[in-house]
Amino acid sequence: MDIEDETRFREFVGARSKALLQTAYLLTGDWEHSRDLVQGALASLARRWGQLTDPQRAEAYARKAVYHAHIDKTRRLAWRRERTTAAVPETPSPDADPADTVANREEVMAALRRLPPGQRAVVVLRYFEDRSDAEIAEVLGIAPGTVRSQHHKALKALRVTVSPNSTREAEVA
Template sequence: MTFEEFVEARLQALLRYAVMLTGDPHTAQDLVQETMIRAQLKWRRVATSQTPERYVKRMLTNAYVDLHRGSWLKRVVLRGFPSTLDRAVADHVDASVERDQMWAWLATLPARQRAALVLRYYEGLNDTEIADVLQCAVGTVRSSISRALATLRIQIVPAE
């Protein structure tokens, strides 16, 4: 498979995955573009792997995690993550409100926990596959998902 064939077949799926990770379509596009440039430069290595899509998805996930890590000089933030959970607008449809609320909740999670949740519930990967993408132990995946869900539970069910 050539790089061009891979891009034609998988670009939209990678973009959807990046949107789920970032919560912002513009950031997702930038992240996918940067990842695809890196993938093209390493295409021989990517193409010879057993699953090129998983290899590129790992590159994309690492780029997302690195986006929130490191020096502030490496980042230009034009729009920050929402600090409050009250983003829903009263005149929107219920589904839009729920979707916006979920984006707000996901935005409060650390990058690795958010990536683990997206890989589990959006991409449908099991613990071993997630560990492969995130390059960590299976136990780390389980604890990341557990902590993320605990954090979300606290946010969803307000303290009495």
């Protein structure tokens, strides 16, 4: 990577790493695991940086790498029967009862963690990144019909596990 490419890459990382980390956290519920996913995605992106001249393509590549790394890691953990756990950090809103806000967030995060990785990725892309079926299909490398099917199954599971009186910030459907 030449100096100009390295400068552009550093600017990209500075501008987009926080958003990538937030997405990874929504997928994993674990800040350390999220950092690992983003670091791996950015390392992969750095190797291909010269081929990705358009910043939007670079971001799409990085996001796709985060989603695929998460799905792969989740499959490996399931295979080895390991489970990661982490406490959800508390950031209550000033107008809500802090106990309710934290409880609702924990309830939603726990429900998301129980979803299979593909369904969880679809939910995060749809509700937290506001992506269309076509965009989700492109990011995950699956058919739009599969996106709709995964979305339907995920919402069905979430409706069973998330209480209907959760606050707005905890709503995913």
